[in-house]
Amino acid sequence: MKHLLVTGGAGFIGANFVHHWLRGQRDGRLVVLDALTYAGNRANLAEVAGHPAFRFVQGDITDAALLTRLFEQEQIDCVVHFAAESHVDRSITGPDEFIRTNVMGTHELLKAARAAWCRDGKWRSDVRFHHVSTDEVYGSLSTDAAAFTEVTPYSPNSPYSASKAASDHLVRAYHHTYGLPVTTSNCSNNYGPFHFPEKLIPLMLVSALEGKPLPVYGRGENVRDWLYVEDHCRAIEAILERGTLGETYNVGGRNEWRNLDIVRHLCALLERRFAADPTLAGRFPNCPAASGRRIDSLITFVTDRPGHDWRYAIDATRIERELGFKPRETFETGIERTVDWYLTHESWWRDVLSGAYRR
Template sequence: MRILVTGGAGFIGSAVCRYLVRETGHEVFNIDKLTYAGNPASLKAIDNDPRYHFYKADICDAAAIGAIFDEVQPDAVMHLAAESHVDRSIVGSRAFIETNVLGSHVMLEAARRRWNGLEGEAKAAFRFLHISTDEVYGSLGPDGLFTEDTPYDPSSPYSASKAASDHLAIAWHRTYGLPVVVSNCSNNYGPYHFPEKLIPLVILNALDGKPLPVYGDGSNIRDWLFVEDHARALLTILTTGRPGRTYNVGGRNERTNLQVVQTICDTLDKLRPAARPRRELITFVTDRPGHDHRYAIDATRLENELGWRAQENFDTGLEKTVRWYLENEWWWRPLRDGVYSGERLGLGAEEEKR
């Protein structure tokens, strides 16, 4: 199968590309703009594989995307490209609207043109998988889980932009018949994670003996999903999911932010002992505006209908992640030194001017 992947140089996208090429043998065509979070080094393992192809392009550029579709003639699309950091969206929402909403519109229209030109089995088999987040559902109370029927209630510019793109994707199915499937995932973690996100930030700050910032009192809860489990889930949804349907992907690993940070500290102390326990580096900081308290995914539909199961629990996945960062400084050191050094984001009170 010829699969067009957008955002394939990002964290989840690169995991998808590596999985598709190394484990399944599908031919992969990666479109990525290579913003600060897109890193070609994340694709080093497959860069020379003849089944992998890279296109540097902006998904908002309709002409460029149309030309790529004409050249590639994909059998399926996995749309992951997105601005994805909540804190950055607080001070710079415009880029999130442009990429996540307008860019998704460009992709849907290009896919619709491709699909309309197909016939017979090729047309019946074509799929557009729109990959999204559980943040579109807003915040849970102490009980309950997000299901595919949970009403949307986004809290941040990031989650609002993703909610809008989800609605576009489903509308293109209902209005035009485009065979769209949507997935909403919980928080991902694992190798090649850009160091602005919680888990890699804490790992690298702890290695450097820097403070480990925890928002508020650390009681905010997230459901954690190992990125390689997510990559497997996405291919399952692409190939066996039902058009017009949404599938939630979660790891059933709820942890408070404080528990996550403490577990990282303990894991690092075990694998690379320091002069003092790294828990002493934990620092509580002012909470993020509009910080959702709890996310938790019910993945029953994906598990029962499509047969997917997560292979990693949080403890095994986190130890694999910490070991990867300890063993792969070649990947993260250039980012840490030249792109993002660990400073707090999202503190600006006003929209950045562009």
């Protein structure tokens, strides 16, 4: 695989993957295709913009003509498909865009790959389509239920997870019907650099620094498994290099936390940072820690969202056993790195919050 097409590469996980891949100094090229919707940000790729193997294309994965041109012009032999609408709350209030992007967009990509890689019924031997999905397709777990495995029946509970489940099924169908060389990964909740501040961890971080309420759904008892984003990128790399075609790999951090405990842990981490670095009080005067007050005083319980899944948990035994992959970061070490990144990249998240990155 020498010529990658990375869809959604200006988003959170996609951008981290682009950085990870290009750090490897591999031969070939990496082309990012991103529509730059609200969550796509060219600033996420600023550090690699001058890399000789990198090219950015602004465009939509539902644009069949554009996909055909890219496969031909760039001689694409590997697709890493991140592009997706992914925020559950937005899918509840506006599901149409999730169906268009996650289902129809994935279908256009599959068609383009098939057209480019299969001639007279014969597939190229050096190609792969990797589809990045989510643990949410499996539905919700009770407190004491066994974690999701690759054979857990699908049971999506939101328009977002239903659209991702549909895309997973399309990828599987193109492999079994046409022979398209595919792999799929279903990952747990990611966190780390470039995370758009509508999701739990970055929202709590920037809100705490600004002295704004920290909204927690219900009583904050919902449980999630957390994976540091760089570890997720390493897992995808392992699947691309050693994964079995047609198979699915669950990627998780084995780090289950209640949402409320996550928020409290972040508050405590920030308080320690303020105690160790007096300059933070001047930079973030509205944060309670700037005046010696507890940050968790900002926690506000809000009405739970409709159909809120109780618990997600990934059993990552297969990828550990077959591909030798294990996360390098515990939640404690990964969240320390994440907090430090947001403290040293204030201009990034302020631009995101103000909308300046879209001007």
